[in-house]
Amino acid sequence: MSTSTFVIVGAGQAGGRAAETLRREGFAGRVVLVGAEPHRPYERPPLSKGLLLGETTAEQAYLRGADHYGEQDIELRLGVRATQIVPSEHWLELSQGGSLNYDKLLLATGVRPRLLSVPGADLPGIITLRTLADAQHLAAAMAASPRVLIVGAGFIGAEVAAACRKRGLPVTMVEPLAAPMERALGTELGNLYAAIHRDQGVDLRLRTGVAAFHGTDRVEEAELTTGERISADLVLVAIGVVPDTEYLEGSGLMLDNGILTDQFSRTNLPDILAAGDAARWLHPALGRHLRVEHWDNAEQQGKAAAKSMLGNLEPFMPVLYFWSDQYEHGLQVLGHRSGGEDEVRRGSLEARKFTHFYLRDGALVAALCFNTPRDSMAARKLIAAGTLVDPTKLGDEGVDLRSLVPKR
Numbered sequence: 001m002s003t004s005t006f007v008i009v010g011a012g013q014a015g016g017r018a019a020e021t022l023r024r025e026g027f028a029g030r031v032v033l034v035g036a037e038p039h040r041p042y043e044r045p046p047l048s049k050g051l052l053l054g055e056t057t058a059e060q061a062y063l064r065g066a067d068h069y070g071e072q073d074i075e076l077r078l079g080v081r082a083t084q085i086v087p088s089e090h091w092l093e094l095s096q097g098g099s100l101n102y103d104k105l106l107l108a109t110g111v112r113p114r115l116l117s118v119p120g121a122d123l124p125g126i127i128t129l130r131t132l133a134d135a136q137h138l139a140a141a142m143a144a145s146p147r148v149l150i151v152g153a154g155f156i157g158a159e160v161a162a163a164c165r166k167r168g169l170p171v172t173m174v175e176p177l178a179a180p181m182e183r184a185l186g187t188e189l190g191n192l193y194a195a196i197h198r199d200q201g202v203d204l205r206l207r208t209g210v211a212a213f214h215g216t217d218r219v220e221e222a223e224l225t226t227g228e229r230i231s232a233d234l235v236l237v238a239i240g241v242v243p244d245t246e247y248l249e250g251s252g253l254m255l256d257n258g259i260l261t262d263q264f265s266r267t268n269l270p271d272i273l274a275a276g277d278a279a280r281w282l283h284p285a286l287g288r289h290l291r292v293e294h295w296d297n298a299e300q301q302g303k304a305a306a307k308s309m310l311g312n313l314e315p316f317m318p319v320l321y322f323w324s325d326q327y328e329h330g331l332q333v334l335g336h337r338s339g340g341e342d343e344v345r346r347g348s349l350e351a352r353k354f355t356h357f358y359l360r361d362g363a364l365v366a367a368l369c370f371n372t373p374r375d376s377m378a379a380r381k382l383i384a385a386g387t388l389v390d391p392t393k394l395g396d397e398g399v400d401l402r403s404l405v406p407k408r
């Protein structure tokens with residue numbers, strides 16, 4: 001095994017953690033980490049939060065110090081894109097010429113922002129946010145006190161709106177749905193976020209989209225589907241993402257809204273695995289494929305996939321987790337809802353401090369913690385335990401949630 005070459009394509013959260021894990025697990029062969037960006041692996045959550053506010057530096061966002069990869073004998077091939085893979089020959093082609101042979105290949109190429117296809121969408125001043133370079137560009141643009149228009153009130157749009165308001169910038173946010181983040185959080189919490197953004201001075205336009213952008217040398221106005229025109233100097237398009245898998249077309253890999261894998265991160269082709277935002281993996285307990293676009297999933301699945309590469313097969317079925325920070329409000333979401341769960345609330349919506357619990361057949365399957373970070377720790381353990389929970393106790397703020405977690 002020690003003469004083997006393991007190649008990881010995508011030097012992001014999942015790819016970076018996979019490379020480290022290979023070494024931590026004792027793999028002594030060659031590890032090559034190929035990344036399209038010029039940076040060593042870094043975390044993206046600060047890009048829509050602290051980095052825009054000057055509270056986090058790029059240096060703090062890196063997964064590891066610059067020396068780590070040399071010390072661990074991990075070959076970094078940065079600014080290089082995999083352009084094609086040839087599975088029958090265990091071989092991949094690189095954008096700067098040349099190729100790499102692999103014994104095992106992990107695909108962790110993440111996603112890229114979905115673009116708006118309306119007239120004027122390519123005008124200067126209209127941007128997206130995915131990379132460190134995007135965030136640095138946005139932070140610099142924010143310093144010029146622009147009127148900001150955000151298209152899409154999903155997590156990234158809403159977090160950037162919050163950062164811009166903290167900077168005192170005028171912000172309009174346009175969203176076709178009835179509430180911000182409604183698809184992920186539901187109408188009630190979406191409405192709460194709508195109220196929070198409006199309280200903070202965001203001009204929130206719901207149930208409307210952008211029909212066109214206008215401007216001479218750069219964007220000056222957005223025309224909404226209602227016909228109204230909104231002036232803007234800077235437009236962030238944050239309307240979701242698409243998996244970065246074009247380079248895999250024709251390879252024989254099963255692609256369907258991501259790279260399909262089993263519960264061990266293995267694709268349909270021998271010696272090729274996938275992890276992170278790009279992978280749609282079989283969740284053994286749910287019995288269906290999921291593609292998850294959150295930090296914790298990339299972090300855990302990168303590690304799990306590395307172990308699978310080494311033949312250490314453990315089904316990947318974490319308690320799903322993500323968070324979002326907007327203004328002074330912290331949200332943590334755990335588990336997975338399929339719909340039709342029984343709901344119990346602890347705390348109050350009016351006080352803007354509560355936890356929603358979701359139960360199926362008496363067991364906790366998901367929890368949504370709004371300004372209740374301590375509840376999230378116990379909720380994670382309760383979801384993982386899968387045992388029956390008394391809903392009355394869940395809803396009673398006088399009961400310490402930790403007391404409901406079964407003892408091992």
Ligand SMILES: Cc1cc2nc3c(=O)[nH]c(=O)nc-3n(C[C@H](O)[C@H](O)[C@H](O)COP(=O)(O)OP(=O)(O)OC[C@H]3O[C@@H](n4cnc5c(N)ncnc54)[C@H](O)[C@@H]3O)c2cc1C
Pocket residue numbers: 009010011012013014015034035036037043044045046047048080081082083108109110111129130131156244247275276277278292293294295296298321322323324325
């Ligand atoms: C602005 C922002 C804020 C976020 N905030 C949160 C948050 O608060 N909470 C949360 O849970 N999650 C958050 N996320 C999501 C989280 O960051 C992602 O889920 C995570 O980064 C996914 O990791 P990944 O390794 O799958 O992909 P990435 O980290 O995107 O890494 C993939 C890498 O692959 C590279 N690549 C693509 N194609 C190729 C190719 N052909 N060859 C070589 N390299 C290639 C890409 O350039 C990229 O560097 C946020 C994301 C963004 C963008």
